[in-house]
Amino acid sequence: MSDVTPPRIAPRRIVVAGGGTAGWMAAAALTRTLGRTATVTLVESDAIGTVGVGESTIPPLITFNRLLGINEAEFMAATQATFKLGIQFDGWKGPNDSYFHAFGLTGKDHWAAGFQHFWLEGRARGHDRSYDDYCLELMAAREGKFAHLPDDRMSYAYQLDSTLYGRFLRKMAEGDGATRIEGRIARVELDGESGDIAALVLDDGQRVAGDLFLDCTGFRALLIEQALHVGYDDWTHWLPCDAAIAVQTESVRPPVPYTRAMAHDAGWQWRIPLQHRVGNGIVYCSRYLTQDAALDRLLGNVEGAVLTEPNRLRFVTGARRKQWHRNCIAIGLAGGFMEPLESTSIHLIQRAILRLIRLLPPGPISAHDIAEFNDQQLTDMEQIRDFLILHYKVTERRDSAFWRQCAAMDIPDSLAQKIGLFRETGRVFRRNDELFAENSWIQVMLGQGLTPLTHHPIAAKLPDDELARFLDGLRQGVEATVRGLPQHAAYVSRYCGAAPA
Numbered sequence: 002m003s004d005v006t007p008p009r010i011a012p013r014r015i016v017v018a019g020g021g022t023a024g025w026m027a028a029a030a031l032t033r034t035l036g037r038t039a040t041v042t043l044v045e046s047d048a049i050g051t052v053g054v055g056e057s058t059i060p061p062l063i064t065f066n067r068l069l070g071i072n073e074a075e076f077m078a079a080t081q082a083t084f085k086l087g088i089q090f091d092g093w094k095g096p097n098d099s100y101f102h103a104f105g106l107t108g109k110d111h112w113a114a115g116f117q118h119f120w121l122e123g124r125a126r127g128h129d130r131s132y133d134d135y136c137l138e139l140m141a142a143r144e145g146k147f148a149h150l151p152d153d154r155m156s157y158a159y160q161l162d163s164t165l166y167g168r169f170l171r172k173m174a175e176g177d178g179a180t181r182i183e184g185r186i187a188r189v190e191l192d193g194e195s196g197d198i199a200a201l202v203l204d205d206g207q208r209v210a211g212d213l214f215l216d217c218t219g220f221r222a223l224l225i226e227q228a229l230h231v232g233y234d235d236w237t238h239w240l241p242c243d244a245a246i247a248v249q250t251e252s253v254r255p256p257v258p259y260t261r262a263m264a265h266d267a268g269w270q271w272r273i274p275l276q277h278r279v280g281n282g283i284v285y286c287s288r289y290l291t292q293d294a295a296l297d298r299l300l301g302n303v304e305g306a307v308l309t310e311p312n313r314l315r316f317v318t319g320a321r322r323k324q325w326h327r328n329c330i331a332i333g334l335a336g337g338f339m340e341p342l343e344s345t346s347i348h349l350i351q352r353a354i355l356r357l358i359r360l361l362p363p364g365p366i367s368a369h370d371i372a373e374f375n376d377q378q379l380t381d382m383e384q385i386r387d388f389l390i391l392h393y394k395v396t397e398r399r400d401s402a403f404w405r406q407c408a409a410m411d412i413p414d415s416l417a418q419k420i421g422l423f424r425e426t427g428r429v430f431r432r433n434d435e436l437f438a439e440n441s442w443i444q445v446m447l448g449q450g451l452t453p454l455t456h457h458p459i460a461a462k463l464p465d466d467e468l469a470r471f472l473d474g475l476r477q478g479v480e481a482t483v484r485g486l487p488q489h490a491a492y493v494s495r496y497c498g499a500a501p502a
């Protein structure tokens with residue numbers, strides 16, 4: 002044993018600007034994982050408030066909550082959450098078509114060729130079952146059923162009230178030692194020599210100094226943009242919707258375990274059932290639809306009494322050129338925004354926080370850490386961007402100027418390659434850590450009307466009876482499992498029923 006005491010490193014002072022979902026997810030995760038090695042101070046302004054939307058999530062949120070040691074049933078009750086098995090897309094391929102993008106897997110892959118090749122071979126030999134019939138999550142969603150299955154065999158996420166999620170995390174973070182300061186940030190003070198952020202100065206003159214600053218101030222991007230001017234990549238030419246209106250309505254039926262994305266002639270509308278109410282919103286392109294017309298359209302297509310004033314939002318789709326710059330990291334809407342078509346925003350918050358924890362330097366910040374963070378985070382955003390563009394580009398809709406513009410637009414090379422490969426060969430490959438796996442791409446490409454011209458020759462090797470046994474066996478397995486599942490609404494009230502709001 003050495004008798005030399007290692008030097009005490011002063012705890013890193015982390016300042017979180019903003020207390021929306023991003024701010025409180027960050028504060029909760031940092032206090033829980035970093036313990037005494039950091040102090041976490043969060044500044045938020047009740048007068049400014051949060052964006053007030055964000056209800057549909059994707060499966061990795063389960064991992065985030067588990068890392069934080071959150072009890073699922075407690076969390077669901079506190080956030081009025083329901084289970085989500087995927088998204089039903091209505092009117093995307095054509096105005097009267099509908100398809101499902103479900104979580105989980107479809108069928109069973111061969112190491113050399115995904116299940117879709119065997120399904121396509123089956124179709125060529127007269128099997129008429131839909132690709133959907135081989136996906137457990139999809140068939141359960143259609144039947145309105147849900148249960149936890151052994152070995153996490155059913156992949157799911159949550160439909161939740163993100164304001165309540167923020168409140169839930171706040172309690173955790175404060176319990177773990179985070180300090181909350183209520184007040185409006187009036188000014189960001191930069192260090193005259195280094196150009197780093199030195200402190201946030203509040204309206205009342207209070208100065209909140211720190212070593213590392215997380216910009217969670219939402220669309221305002223007070224630190225990363227207004228103070229550090231990193232610049233913004235505008236992706237509106239690929240994703241032309243630039244406005245949304247949200248309202249909440251009373252539930253008129255038991256909650257289904259899926260989100261709906263209903264296309265209209267200048268965008269789309271969401272419907273997300275929670276335990277105590279339903280979240281609705283219209284996303285649209287202001288070039289083709291006025292705000293008044295959008296509101297009329299939204300209110301004309303909701304079920305149940307409207308509970309809230311319409312929340313009108315404008316946005317520019319895109320990403321900050323640098324997500325981490327100097328001693329400031331943008332998390333949440335401050336880092337960029339893509340429409341919630343595939344429920345990816347809260348996920349990007351989670352990715353940024355976990356990435357930051359992985360890259361947290363022991364001493365001074367390394368330029369390599371910053372570069373790595375930016376590369377990984379921007380790659381995530383670009384891959385999600387491509388997946389969203391797919392929904393607009395590959396469609397048979399030509400019934401409005403909006404859809405004609407989408408069909409005619411140029412797309413990123415990365416997406417053109419994915420579409421071309423699938424169209425010609427039925428193949429899809431997941432790149433590195435890409436969020437959306439093969440099954441997601443296949444479901445959406447088939448759903449949007451893209452049918453491969455050929456498929457892998459290995460599927461042709463199977464004799465008729467063997468192929469039939471393989472396909473029927475998988476489908477019957479799905480049917481038998483779904484038959485045994487309880488109704489989603491009953492399961493929710495038993496497992497995590499919330500007190501009435």
Ligand code: FAD
Nearest residue numbers: 019020021022023051052055057186219333334341346347
């Ligand atoms: P905000 O909620 O805006 O929080 C910003 C915080 O900064 C607030 O606390 C505010 O008070 C504070 N602040 C700002 N300025 C100051 C100041 N000067 N001084 C002090 N404090 C300040 N995501 C999903 O994953 N699923 C969805 O279904 C989904 N739907 C969406 C629908 C729409 C129309 C939009 C616009 C977004 C949607 N999102 C969705 C995204 C999701 O809402 C956000 O990612 C999430 O709520 C995080 O927001 P935030 O914390 O970054 O920003």
